[in-house]
Amino acid sequence: MAGAFSAADHEFMARALRLAERGLYSTSPNPRVGCVIVRDGRVVGEGWHVRAGGQHAEVHALLAADEKARGATVYVTLEPCSHHGRTPPCSAALLAAGVGRVIAAMEDPNPLVAGQGLAMLRQAGVPVACGLLAAEAREINIGFVARMTRARPWLRLKLAASLDGKTALQNGSSQWLTGAAARQDGHRWRARACAILTGMGTVRQDDPQLNVRAVERAAGDLRQPLKVVVDSRLDLPPGARLLRDGRVLVVAAEADRARADALVQRGAEVVSLPGADGKVDLPSLLEELARRGANEVHAEAGFALSGALLRAGLVDELLLYLAPCLIGDAARGMFDLPPLEALAARTPLLIRDLRLLGTDLRLLARFS
Numbered sequence: 206m207a208g209a210f211s212a213a214d215h216e217f218m219a220r221a222l223r224l225a226e227r228g229l230y231s232t233s234p235n236p237r238v239g240c241v242i243v244r245d246g247r248v249v250g251e252g253w254h255v256r257a258g259g260q261h262a263e264v265h266a267l268l269a270a271d272e273k274a275r276g277a278t279v280y281v282t283l284e285p286c287s288h289h290g291r292t293p294p295c296s297a298a299l300l301a302a303g304v305g306r307v308i309a310a311m312e313d314p315n316p317l318v319a320g321q322g323l324a325m326l327r328q329a330g331v332p333v334a335c336g337l338l339a340a341e342a343r344e345i346n347i348g349f350v351a352r353m354t355r356a357r358p359w360l361r362l363k364l365a366a367s368l369d370g371k372t373a374l375q376n377g378s379s380q381w382l383t384g385a386a387a388r389q390d391g392h393r394w395r396a397r398a399c400a401i402l403t404g405m406g407t408v409r410q411d412d413p414q415l416n417v418r419a420v421e422r423a424a425g426d427l428r429q430p431l432k433v434v435v436d437s438r439l440d441l442p443p444g445a446r447l448l449r450d451g452r453v454l455v456v457a458a459e460a461d462r463a464r465a466d467a468l469v470q471r472g473a474e475v476v477s478l479p480g481a482d483g484k485v486d487l488p489s490l491l492e493e494l495a496r497r498g499a500n501e502v503h504a505e506a507g508f509a510l511s512g513a514l515l516r517a518g519l520v521d522e523l524l525l526y527l528a529p530c531l532i533g534d535a536a537r538g539m540f541d542l543p544p545l546e547a548l549a550a551r552t553p554l555l556i557r558d559l560r561l562l563g564t565d566l567r568l569l570a571r572f573s
Contacts, residue, residue, distance in 0.1 A: 206479060210308070217241050217280045218310060218337045223352075224253040224262070225282045225345050225392070226254070226429045230420070231256045231428060233399045234498030236283055236349040238268040238315075242304070244277035256428075261286065263295040265537070267302050275303040282342045283413045284335065287322035296322040299328050309335045310342035311478030314353035349401070357491045358399065362511060363391060363524040364539050371536035373410075380411070386563030387526045389419050396420045397505035400431040407439055408447070412442040413505075415447040430503070430518055433494070435510055437463035437484045443471045458485050469543035487517050512541030515552075520572070523554065525541075527566040 208219075224239030232238075232254050237296050240262035242250040250273065252265020260268075263285055267274050285307070299307060306426060312320050312335060323333050343350055348359035365383045372382070381388065395401055396417045403415060415432045429451045435442055437458040447453060454471040457465070458480060465475040467506035477495065481485035494502060504514060514520050558569035 209334065212223060213309060214248065214337055214471055215242075217278075218282070218308065219244050219341075220248070220251070221262075221282050221492060222278045222310070222338060222341055222345065225342075227253050228255060229345075230396045233257065233347075233428070234352075235273060237345040238262040238283045239282065240282070241280045242266045242270045242274055242277050243280065244270075244273050250271035261295050263478045264298055267298060270302075270568075276305040276308040278308065279304050280308050280337075282310045282338075282345065283544045284311065284318055284320070285322040285326070286313065286318050286359065287325050287422060294322070294325075296325040298380055300331065304331065306332045306338055307334075309333070310337055311339045314350050315465070343402055346500075346501065352495045352498075352500050356495050357488075357519075358495050358499045359397070359521050360402075360491065360502045360504060360514065360519050361394065361522045361524050362504045362506070362514060362520045363513065363526075364505075365391075365526040365528065366539055367528050367530050367532045367536070369533070369536075370539055371529045371532045372539055374532060374545065375535045375537065382530075383526045383528045383565045384563040386422060387528075387565040390562050390567065391422050391524075391570045392417055398430045398501045399499035399501045400433050401434045402435070402502050402504040402506065404435045404506045405437075406507040406509055407505065408434060408436075408445055410507070412446050414449070415505075416451055418567065431494075431497070431499070433490075433502075435485050435487075435490070435506075439468070439475070441468060441473075442445075443467050448473060456485050456490050458483055458543050459472075471474070473477060484513075487513060493520055508537055508539070509541050515542060523568070525568045525570070526562070527568065529564055529566075 218327045221239040221241045225237045228237040235257045239253045250266040252262050254262045285294045288296050307326050326333050351359040394515025401415050410511050416429050432451055432453045434445050434455050436455050439457045440462045441455055448471045454474045455468055455473050456475050460477045468475055478486045553573045554570040555573040557569045
């Protein structure tokens, strides 16, 4: 399919992908989409989906192009929608504008669309092509694709560790293991997520705010991810800092009404998802977050919960910051995982990105 596209097609779709990235922090639960309209080799209109409930990328681009959209080629990073949601279908808008050709990077995995938008255009006689820079388009919407195809968000597990793989001293002290550049980068990953997940061990040790700070975002974009606390026995103290602002979901395994009421009075929502082991059912938790529209979940958890998420096969990606230091064998490790009897049983990873942030190393890895 790639051979059917020209160098100019690649250039304009790459431009549309850059536009889609402008919605990185603001479109959830919708996908991030960019659109470029080209006529006679010149861009006559472009746009991106800014936030959920607002106009889609194609509509922004059509408004910018006006009459120049007639007969033009449209480059869009995701198949135009074909159904009425909070906004009218974009396929119909493209037809009404009289566009001459549509190139989509990928089909929309949403079952409400799933090829129907492109089919609508084809049936109306508009030439359509799909698959240009599809891998890049999928990466921008990795969480949306995950939620639509498996009813579970994309889970990114973030950890900061020393070069000998330790996250904290034996007494729990860990602030600050990494430098300012790494911490700011971590907030950017928080900002793109729909939910930030942690456990009671982290709350007890660090009393985190669990919000997004020090990230430049578009004016008026003040969205904060949902804070999610895995708290089997509802031990979360009503004075915890994370309860001071934003939306908080406390997930328990035991339904203690008095403790739940105390948290509800502080503005939290409490749900019970008991597992067979007396702890929170983690797969059910992620399914619940998907039902709430969460595309990407950013987990910042301690030794126990990080290990539990890995053992349950729920982690899609590791975001690891390594500080240039050694803190010794007695310090706390990254994951609570069972011992192996043979190296053949080790968990292979695929390193997708490696870079230096200040004096710290950031590693992004997926399970191969």
